Amino acid sequence: MPKVHTVTDQEQFIELRAQGKTLNEIGEQLGISRQTLSKWCQEFEDEIVNGRALELEALQTKYLVTHAEQVKEIGEQLLSVKEVLKERDFSDMSTKELAEYHLKLLAQLKALERKPSIRVKVDSEEYLMKQVGEMCSTTSIDI
Template sequence: MKERKTMIKVAKIDQKEQFIELRAKGVSYDEISKGIGVSKPTLIKWGRDLQLEISNRYALELELLQEKYYVSKKKRIELFGEQLVRLIEELANRDLSEIPTEKLYDMTMKTAASLKQEETQITLKEVGSMEDTLDDLLNKSAYIEWKP
């Protein structure tokens, strides 16, 4: 009997995982109900109880799509950088007296401008000075109750 209860719990967990995945993908309660064999009222309750998990799964799905279609900042920088390198190489091989070179310069400038827009301020953190460390300790000590 205990083995059957364990199997039922595992099945329910699997159903909830499927539910979270499907809701994160925007599948309707009706379709999910038919697919995993759980009543719509139960699914609605799960929707309320598992909202955080559904939101997190949705965010992960969105991140995967952004990576796939070069929407993330890192991917855009890589894409613009690669394009800029190819354009500069092509410009180096061209005779500047050719008319199409103007268009190539234009493309180079536009790509460089796009890459510049993706520029990110990079700040490296350093170990603070002794004065900073002392200030941190004094600020933290304000929350410590002193008992003589």
């Protein structure tokens, strides 16, 4: 008689697979055949993909700086460079290097630029009635 696997077995499989464990590693850890694990790979594909995405997001949150933090850090560096440049004589080489760094920071900020977008919910029926009203007021119709 085939071994009955619990929901907990399947949840552990999905978690381990999302963490990047191989089927052999999971099989040894959970004591489940490779054939069953292969079947579960197909059956729980979406859950595994979502788990991998969550794992990646957790790693990025832990190790990477957020977009907003990057913009803030570069902006603060840019302001510091601007202050030093105001006090510097542009005839020496280090000023040239500092000016080049200033341009580099500007380019980094430009690369991080995002266009803000505002969403407004519109009642489609109300919108259509307004459009029809505007068309009727600007167009004369002879009957």
